[in-house]
Amino acid sequence: MTKIREAKIDELIQDDRNFNKGTEKGRELIEKSLRDFGAGRSLLIDKNNRIIAGNKTHQNAKAVGLEDAIIVETDGTKLVAVKRTDIDLDTKKGREMALADNATVKVDLEWDTDTLNEIADEFDIDVEGWGISLGVDENPYTQKVESPVYTATEDEPPTIEELTDTDKRNELVSRIEQANVPEDIKSFLKMAAERHVVFHYDRIAEYYCHAPKEVQTLMEDSALIIIDFEDAIEGGYVKAKMDFDAEFLKEYGQNEG
Numbered sequence: 001m002t003k004i005r006e007a008k009i010d011e012l013i014q015d016d017r018n019f020n021k022g023t024e025k026g027r028e029l030i031e032k033s034l035r036d037f038g039a040g041r042s043l044l045i046d047k048n049n050r051i052i053a054g055n056k057t058h059q060n061a062k063a064v065g066l067e068d069a070i071i072v073e074t075d076g077t078k079l080v081a082v083k084r085t086d087i088d089l090d091t092k093k094g095r096e097m098a099l100a101d102n103a104t105v106k107v108d109l110e111w112d113t114d115t116l117n118e119i120a121d122e123f124d125i126d127v128e129g130w131g132i133s134l135g136v137d138e139n140p141y142t143q144k145v146e147s148p149v150y151t152a153t154e155d156e157p158p159t160i161e162e163l164t165d166t167d168k169r170n171e172l173v174s175r176i177e178q179a180n181v182p183e184d185i186k187s188f189l190k191m192a193a194e195r196h197v198v199f200h201y202d203r204i205a206e207y208y209c210h211a212p213k214e215v216q217t218l219m220e221d222s223a224l225i226i227i228d229f230e231d232a233i234e235g236g237y238v239k240a241k242m243d244f245d246a247e248f249l250k251e252y253g254q255n256e257g
Contacts, residue, residue: 003073009062012043012069013050017115022056026108030060033100039066040097042082056108157210158203165198172196199224 033040039061043054051058072080087094117134120127127134172193176186201224208216208225219225 002078005071005073007069007071009058009067009069011049012045012058013048014058015051015055017119018055019112019116019119020056020108021110021112022108023110026056026104026110027060029100029104029107030056031064033097033104034060034064034066037087037093037097037100038084040082040084041101042072042080043069045071152206152209154206157207160207162203163200163207165200168196168198169193 034057039057041054041057043058044052046052074080087097089095089098111132113134116127116132119125120134173190176189176193179186179189181189204219204224208219211219216225
């Protein structure tokens with residue numbers, strides 16, 4: 001028999017050995033989703049009110065001021081569906097809520113491999129049977145590198161002028177302007193001249209530390225700063241570098257430095 005009762009969120013207990021460490025970006029998106037759309041996906045708790053699934057949603061629900069919960073007691077033989085009577089799926093809010101649900105699951109997942117190993121041994125759980133490789137990052141690139149942490153070393157940010165050296169670009173553009181060639185060729189050559197802008201990445205990193213969040217995000221998306229190698233790979237930056245290296249070696253051989 002299904003039993004439904006009202007409760008306070010504080011009655012629900014966080015899993016102190018949660019497999020998912022979560023991410024800063026994931027926390028931001030979950031909080032945004034809760035503020036924009038309210039509660040949607042339900043939590044899963046055990047018979048002692050300890051949270052099996054939905055720890056991060058629980059944390060962020062408290063952060064945005066939600067206080068009440070509805071507990072549905074079941075033995076698992078019936079599917080529990082949460083019905084939002086105020087939302088139609090085929091509306092902007094409905095579709096964006098569906099998008100938010102999938103996006104937050106993806107972005108907020110960071111396995112706690114120490115806890116996974118510990119509990120796998122303790123309870124003899126075949127973690128790899130669930131598609132998780134313990135002790136080995138599934139991505140061959142992230143096995144070899146750690147994402148850098150950017151910390152400001154100066155009280156004031158560098159000026160924009162300090163971030164690049166444009167002398168070569170400017171000299172080329174000046175010559176292009178004076179050349180007796182069609183305008184469309186000039187436009188093309190000017191675009192090519194931008195390749196000669198030198199970026200001072202140490203100064204860019206310092207500038208990033210002082211920049212507002214919107215500017216930081218744009219710098220990350222422009223690959224001026226890489227804070228997550230998974231994102232770099234998804235964005236194509238790592239692949240582009242590998243393709244460039246492969247072509248260079250084909251052209252110039254292994255011993256060119």
